[in-house]
Each structure stands twice: as structure tokens, then as C-alpha cells.
Amino acid sequence: MITVQNLSKAYGTKTVLSAVSAGFPPGCVTSVIGPNGAGKSTLLMLMARLSEPSSGDIFFDGKPVKGIPTSEYAKRVATLRQSSDFNMRLTVGELVAFGRFPYSRGVINDNDRRVIDESIEFLSLEPLRNAYIDEISGGQRQMAFLAMTIAQQTPVLLLDEPLNNLDMKHAVQIMHALRRLCDEQGRTVVLVIHDINFAANYSDHILALKGGQIRFNGPSGETITEALLHDLYDLDFEILSSERGCVCDYFTPRSGV
């Protein structure tokens, strides 16, 4: 569905992403992991077309995305960055309605209204519908932004660290919602994430970056191993499995950092 080929990005003389080629399996949750400065967000921003690659191409359904107008791309790929602090006074409902902009250009019809209702319901945000987004908690705000992205009804969703600054409950809610988007609606979700345990338990596919290059890439069952994670993070990992999933324990290294 969405693939990148030989993608590179340099800021001045500093290369943050060099010749990355990867595909993102459709209908799956793919987590992009790696240490700080690995180029994860850069990769996501390039795929979202929020910045221009220095070289290389991005393909959507086999077609280079350069040829797709911004307004059309917004019907295929939706992006959620870490919620920016804009000083607009909007209710949650009004914010979610913005998700319909690529289709409605601000004139909401019955179908748009239905999609907005569904997106709000999907994340159980009905009680907050008329609350102002500057008056709700960070976790609730992130849910509201996610609802807007869902209302965009794109086959692909890109999320940049959606769990940043969230408590455990909101983090689980968001990850659970992303899982359901894939399983129930067949959408492709690509997210940059730092919490290795959420990545391991909720994603189908892992793409690991380090120093602007792909370190490993594959189904999460094969990639969440002590050896690969040690190599990626330079940390001592112990993977504990239980019926409910697995825990990657790296908190107390045996041999020092």
C-alpha cells in the first residue's frame, strides 16, 4: 500500500535518514522503533509529505506520491503529530469535524455528520463532545485529535508518538483503538513509538531504525528478541512471556549500561 524506496533526508550536512527502503503491510499496525535521533519521526514526516525527501521516492499503491495533489493525498493518508498547542477555542465535536475537510471543504453534509458521530463513538468521546479542547486533559485531547484523524477515513494513518505524555490508561485506550482500526476497519496504521512494550504487544510488524538506517524489519513475533533489542538500544533486555503477552524488561541491567 505505502512503500518507501531509497529514502534519504539531510538537514544541511547532517544526514538523518539514509537510503531507507521498506514496505508497510496493509491492514496491519506497524511500529517504528529505535533510539532518539534514529530518524523515526523524519521517516514518518516524509511519508506524511510534511517535509520533502532529499532523495528517494514514496509510493502509494504503486504510484509515486509526488504526483498526488495535497488535497487528494489527505483522502489517503492521515497524519497525527504530537498535539500542537494552537490557541483556537474549539469543542471536541468541532475539532473532529475538521477531519472531514478533505471531502467537505467546511460544508458538512449528512454523510460527514454520520462519520463524525461514528469517530466520536469509536473512541467513546460522546461525554466530551461539547467540551473545549483547551479545558480537557492531555490524554482526552490526544483522543480528540485521534478522532479527527479517524474521521478523515483514510486507508493509511500515520501517528508520531501518539502515547507521549499520556498515563497508562489513556495509552492503553489509544493503542486498543488503533488495534481495532486495523482489525475491524482494515486500516493500515504506522506509528512511531518509544514504549517497546506497547510496540511488542499491539503491533503486527516492527521497523527498527538506528542512525538513519534500518536495523531490522519484520513481524513482531520474529523481531522482539533479546538479541535484536540489545543491538538496537544497547541495553540489556529480558523478555518475559505470559498468557497476556510479553514484557520486555530492560529497567535494571545486569551488566551496567
Add this chain to the structure above:
Amino acid sequence: MKGKGALWTIFFAVIALALVFVFAGSGLNFEYIIPKRLIRLAAIIVGGICVALSSIIFQTLVNNRILTPAIMGYEAVYLMWQSMLLLVLGTQGLVTIGSGGNFFISSILVLLYSWVIHRWLLGNGNNDVYRLLLVGLVLTMVISTLTQFVQLRISPGEFAVFQGLSYASFNRAQPATLLYSLVALTGVCVVGRKYLPELDVLALGRDQAMSLGVNHSKLVGLYLALIAILVAVSTSLIGPTAFLGIFVANIAYALTASRRHRLTLPTGCAIAIAIFLVAQFLVEHVFNYKTTVSILVNLVCGAYFLLLTVRVRGTL
């Protein structure tokens, strides 16, 4: 008073104010007094619309509610041109050029200035609005200092003329310049209207706007160009309005309780016109031209805005 209700209330208030402004104490003199007042009314309407549109759109683009396009140095360029004119040609020069000529030259200078800084700072896909603001602010200071330097060189008589030009005034407008302003304003409105829905999205910030399919850099460039035209027209027509736009924009946000441009833009225009009408009326009938519109507007708007902040705290 929220949303559409506020808009209609202000709309009718403006019509009532305009009628009072034109007819009060005129003795229904249709040969001289009323035509003169109609010209001032037209200047107030055109100037008010320019100030309101440019300020509200500018605040959306830079995502900041305490700035007006004045920070970009447009008005500083106008003032420098006026002072240079007085230095080189003296008051005689103003007469030679005529108000129409002065209108044209200052409009073109402001547009030229904005074109150069947009080309320089927003060229080749770069759309760092904060860099634009920073450079605009620095240029404003540099140009204002140059203007002050020139002011020291001109005679006291010329300085008095210069001071007159540096306040907003509706007495300067001529039917011809009004007509040109109206044409420019109509053009801006026609082009701007086409992308009105996108303005709401631009307020969400660059990344979110682009993710929703809005070509951010293209629209910011377009709207900054439209703002430059509006400011060029209003400055050349009624003089610098400096930070008046802040009051207009923020009162519009407070009254409509919305940031939808479909509501805030017309409300802002009506508010600006109402404020100007009241101020000009007071200058003419109460203060007998002993004070200026700018001073009155700043005084009244400042007080009203503070009142609004206190009364409807939390909705701003």
C-alpha cells in the same frame, strides 16, 4: 449575544450609526455637508474592512492574537516615504504630487516592500512564519529609526504636516482614491473568498493543515500578499492604524465566541466600521477636531476590550 445573533446586532448598529453620522446636524444640506460626509463614510467603510480583514487573517496565519500586520513594517515604510517626501520636496512637494499621487506611490512602495520580503523569506518552499515576523519586526525598527532621523532634518512646519499624516484620519480621502481602494478591496475579497474554508484549517497549524489536504505554503503566501494589498490600501487611504486591529480582532472573537472566519471576518468588519464611525462622530461633533481618531479609538477600544476580558473571562 453569540454567533449569528451578534453579527446581525452589530450589522444593524452600524447602519444606525452610519445614518446618524451622515444626517446628524447636517440641516439636510445635500449640496455640501452630506456629500462630504458620504465620502468620509466611504473612507470609514473601506478602511474599516481593510483593517479588520488584514488583522484577523494575519492573526490566523501567525497563530497569535496580539499581532497585527503593522509588525511587518508596512506602515513604517509608508511613514518613511512621507518623511522623505517632506525632506526632499517640502510641503510644496505634497501639493505637487497631490493626494491621488501620494496614494498611488505609497501603495506601490508598501506592496514592493512586502513583495521583496516575501520573496526573500518565503521563497523556494520555505515557510517559516516566525522568521518572517522577526525580520519584519527588525525592519520596522530600522525603518522607523531612519524616519526619526529624517524628522530631525525637516522644519517644524513640515514636521506638523508629517505628524498629521502619521495619524489615522478620514478627512484625507478623495473620491478618486476611494474608487481605486474599492477596486483593490473587491479584488482581494473575490480572491480571498475562494479559500475562505481553508483559513479555518490554517489556524490548526502547518502540520495539521497539510495533513487535512491544505497546501499550506501556497495559501500562506497568497494570504500574506492579500494582507499586503489591504494594508497598502488602508494606510494610503486613512493613514497608519498601528495596533487598532488587535482590538477589532479580539472583540470579534469575543462576541462571536468562535474562530470560524465565516463569522469572525464579517463581525470584525462591522466592529471596525462601528468603532471608526463613533470615533469620527465624536471628533467632529464633540471635540471639534481637537483630538484625533487614533487617540479616541485606542482609548475607547482599550477600555471596552478590558471590560470584555473581565466580563466574559474564559471565553476568550
